[in-house]
Amino acid sequence: MSRHRFSRQAKADALLAKLDQLTAQALEQTELHRARIELAVVLQRGMLPDYLPEAPGLRAAARYAPARSGLDIGGDWYDGFRLVDGSLAFSIGDVQGHDVEAAAFMGQVRIGLRAAAAFTTDPGEVLSRTNDLLVSMDCGLFATCSFLRFDPATGELLVARAGHVPAVWASTDGRGGVMEDEGGAPLGIVPGTGFPVTRYRLPERGAIALVTDGVLEGPAFPIESGLDEVLRIVRSGADDDPDRLAARVIEVADLTGHTDDAAVLVLGAAGPE
Structure with missing residues (x-):
C-alpha cells in the first residue's frame, strides 16, 4: 500500500x-x-393529587405537562378536595419560574390553600389568608391562582382569582365565553389583599376549563389567541368526557410552542340523563 x-x-x-x-x-x-x-x-x-373529588352534577379531570427547557419541573399545579361543609374546592395556579425552588414554593402554596380552607369555605377569604401567609414567609416568589367552590346542593360555583388567567366555559347549546370575573393581585406580594368572589351557575350540560399560561402563550403567540383556541375546543366538546376534554386542551400548548410547564383543570357539569 x-x-x-x-x-x-x-x-x-x-x-x-x-x-x-x-x-x-x-x-x-x-x-x-x-x-x-x-x-x-x-x-x-x-x-399533585392522585384524584379529584366529584359529586352529583359535577365531574373533574386534569392534565399536567412539564417544561420544555430548564429542569423540566416547575410551579404549575391543580388541586381538588372536599370542604368541611360537603362542598368541593378546586384550585389551579402558577408559581413564578420553573425550577426546584418554584416547585417547592408551589407545594407551600397548595398546603396554604388547604389550611386556609379548613377555616373558611369562602374562596376570597381562602386566597386572602393564603396570601398573608406567603407574604409573611418572605420567599421572594409569587403565585397566580384561581380558587373555586362548588356546592352540589345548589349547583352554584363561587370563583376568586389572584392574578391568574380567566377560565373559559361553554354549553351544548352553543353558548360560551371567557369568565371575566374580577380578580386580585398574585399571591405573596401585597399583605392584606382582598379577592372578590363571583357567583356562577354551571350549565346543565357544559364544561369549564381552567388553564395556566403555559398552555396559552408562546413565542409570537399572544395569550388572547391561546384563550380563543381553548374556548374553541371547549365549545366543540362541551358534553365530552372531562378527561378527554382536558387531554385536548393541554394539546394547545403544542400549538403555542410553550417552553413553560402547563396545567389544565376541567369541570364538567353532568346533568340528568
Whole structure:
C-alpha cells in the first residue's frame, strides 16, 4: 500500500472513530434527557393529587405537562378536595419560574390553600389568608391562582382569582365565553389583599376549563389567541368526557410552542340523563 493510500485510510478510520464517538455522546445525551423528563414527571405527579373529588352534577379531570427547557419541573399545579361543609374546592395556579425552588414554593402554596380552607369555605377569604401567609414567609416568589367552590346542593360555583388567567366555559347549546370575573393581585406580594368572589351557575350540560399560561402563550403567540383556541375546543366538546376534554386542551400548548410547564383543570357539569 502506498504512503498516499495509507494516509487516506488513516484519515477515514479517524473520521469513523470520531463519528462513533459523537454518536455515542448523542445517544447518551438523549438517554439523559429522557431520564430527566421521566424524573420530572414522577416528581411533579408526586406533588399533585392522585384524584379529584366529584359529586352529583359535577365531574373533574386534569392534565399536567412539564417544561420544555430548564429542569423540566416547575410551579404549575391543580388541586381538588372536599370542604368541611360537603362542598368541593378546586384550585389551579402558577408559581413564578420553573425550577426546584418554584416547585417547592408551589407545594407551600397548595398546603396554604388547604389550611386556609379548613377555616373558611369562602374562596376570597381562602386566597386572602393564603396570601398573608406567603407574604409573611418572605420567599421572594409569587403565585397566580384561581380558587373555586362548588356546592352540589345548589349547583352554584363561587370563583376568586389572584392574578391568574380567566377560565373559559361553554354549553351544548352553543353558548360560551371567557369568565371575566374580577380578580386580585398574585399571591405573596401585597399583605392584606382582598379577592372578590363571583357567583356562577354551571350549565346543565357544559364544561369549564381552567388553564395556566403555559398552555396559552408562546413565542409570537399572544395569550388572547391561546384563550380563543381553548374556548374553541371547549365549545366543540362541551358534553365530552372531562378527561378527554382536558387531554385536548393541554394539546394547545403544542400549538403555542410553550417552553413553560402547563396545567389544565376541567369541570364538567353532568346533568340528568
